[in-house]
Amino acid sequence: MTLATPALGLQLRSCPASLGQGEMAVVEVQAKGKVTGGFVGEPLFFFPYAPDLYRALIGVDLEAEPGPRGLQVAEGERVLRATVMVKRRPFGxxxxxxxxxxxxxxxxxxxxxxxxxxxxxxxxxxxxxxxxxxxxxxxxxxxxxxxxxxxxxxxxxxxxxxxxxxxxxxxxxxxxxxxxxxxxxxxxxxxxxxxxxxxxxxxxxxxxxxxxxxxxxxxxxxxxxxxxxxxxxxxxxxxxxxxxxxxxxxxxxxxxxxxxxxxxxxxxxxxxxxxx
CATH class of the missing domain: 2.70.70.10 (Glucose Permease (Domain IIA))
Known part of the structure; x- marks a missing residue:
């Protein structure tokens, strides 16, 4: 998934469309300045990965309820939003x-x-x-x-x-x-x-x-x-x-x-x- 604010440069370069219960993933953002964000009501902690590229980790608990979760990323006043679907996993x-x-x-x-x-x-x-x-x-x-x-x-x-x-x-x-x-x-x-x-x-x-x-x-x-x-x-x-x-x-x-x-x-x- 890649989302961008036209002409402003902020891009959500990588974000999972879904996560199973108890899974984690990397979110990657392209930006020129400081990046902040949130997932399921908690802040995301972005760290520099490469020039103008930042990463954060997201995850959902083993017993998380299935359903959509909101994710947002911001650079100053520029904001991008995405939805991550939490899916039920068939545990044995x-x-x-x-x-x-x-x-x-x-x-x-x-x-x-x-x-x-x-x-x-x-x-x-x-x-x-x-x-x-x-x-x-x-x-x-x-x-x-x-x-x-x-x-x-x-x-x-x-x-x-x-x-x-x-x-x-x-x-x-x-x-x-x-x-x-x-x-x-x-x-x-x-x-x-x-x-x-x-x-x-x-x-x-x-x-x-x-x-x-x-x-x-x-x-x-x-x-x-x-x-x-x-x-x-x-x-x-x-x-x-x-x-x-x-x-x-x-x-x-x-x-x-x-x-x-x-x-x-x-x-x-x-x-x-x-x-x-």
Whole structure:
């Protein structure tokens, strides 16, 4: 989609006509001056990409209601508007059997989980106002997908919450790397998530690495793309060795594969296989 204000130079060079639930994309604008914008009532954060070209990231949550969403871009008093249609995605079902103490939370375990959820929410505040990356995003691990994003999970015979990341199985101890440059905002051992690392990549874009055997980074540390963060493990609520890789964009839970589709390195699909 390309929209322009005649003779004024402002162009919306790239904008998706639609997004599925839990998907993200890049909006690209051509302009001579400062660019601002908004999507679903929130500001867009544009950053320079090339001479007179600016980009911003947009995304919709896993459980967003289908329907049209308005997007606008402005350069001074010049304004362009577009509509992005949010479409329903056909998420599947996954059945899991786990130890009861990791599912039916009571007493101190429940209190601990609530404290740790609050800790995660605090970690997602105060993102860097500019992109911390310059190169394409990487797969943090090559392996087999054993749990797709968005699955409705049936755990021990009862429906639980949706799966908010991508599960990649690999042998225990396999290195897990940072998907791109960023800052560690959480590195801790959690009850459900196990040994966990969360990175801020700027602009409200965060990556999550769960169930690690161990991690080698600490909060506040600046990390380069491809650096080993930790090792594949089975810590927390896990049924086998794997990495749960999650992505959040300004509070919206989005599919890590959507991040790679939008900003990933070429050939990333060769690093993943599907459950047979």
């Amino acid at each position: 079902l996954q059945r899991l059997n786990l130890p009861p103490e990791m599912v039916e939370l009571r007493g101190e375990a429940l209190r601990r989980v609530r404290r740790e959820k609050a800790l995660i929410r605090r970690a997602l505040l105060g993102t860097k106002p500019q992109p911390l990356w310059r190169r394409p995003f990487l797969l943090p691990l090559r392996g087999r997908i054993t749990g797709a994003f968005g699955l409705q999970r049936l755990i021990n015979g009862r429906f639980r919450s949706r799966h908010t990341g991508l599960d990649i199985a690999a042998p225990e101890g396999t290195p897990v790397v940072a998907t791109n440059d960023g800052v560690v905002v959480l590195a801790s051992s959690l009850y459900l998530e196990g040994n966990t690392v969360i990175m801020d990549h700027g602009l409200g874009l965060y990556s999550f690495y769960l169930h690690l055997k161990e991690f080698f980074v600490k909060r506040g540390q600046r990390i380069q793309r491809g650096k080993v963060l930790g090792l594949v493990g089975v810590s927390g609520r896990a049924s086998g060795p794997h990495l749960h890789w999650g992505v959040v964009l300004r509070g919206k839970r989005v599919d890590p594969l959507s991040l790679l589709e939008a900003l990933g390195e070429q050939g990333w699909k060769r690093g993943l296989s599907r459950r047979p």
